[in-house]
Amino acid sequence: MGMRKNRLSIYKQERSIEHFVSSSTARTTASLCGVNRKTAAFFFLRLREHLAHELDVESEAMFGEKIEVDESYFGGRRKGKWGRYSAGKVPVFGLLKRGGKVFTKVVRKTKTETLMPLITKKIAPDSLVYTDSYRSYNALDVSDFYHERINHSTEFAKGMNYINGIENFWNQTKRMLRKYNGIPKNSFPLFLKECEFRFNYDTPKQQLKILKDWADI
8 A cells, every 4th residue: 555646746755754753743744844734634644544554454463461451432521421431432442462562443332242352353362361340341251361350449450460551552642632632533543543553663763664664655
């Protein structure tokens, strides 16, 4: 999936990728590269589509060993609704291999029938799976996994039993997305995958090389 067929010159594509890696907005990139703002925004959209596609290809591989599993919620909030039951929010499922990569997916609901197929597809049997005490994870107790849960109403960690890694990823992602002052729901999955990409390839040099390779520039 190359991006050579683009109204931007190769030079400006490379410059735009550099600004993308540095977390510049499309508006700032347009100003610094001397291109139309809509052109820069479209180029960033195409970049996010490319990296989402490549991450989906990578996600065919299963995670193993010690895995933290959690769900989170992004977006609007209505008064009186909080936490897992917040109205107007986008539910997202995620898992993190300790010392490795993260995987995320926007889901319709966070019920057992939605989450368990994702878990069994992504996590190798006999892996040790850590969760909080959310009832949707009860099915893990009678599955092909070893299941440990932490009760956040009483403690956040007990020895190796914690999900701090995936929770830190959610916090990092929310901080990263806050600068956009709201993201349309239909575009949100692409921005989520961008955050996944930045976490999995955590140095600017690595991100720049990979994006140029994926974009065939």
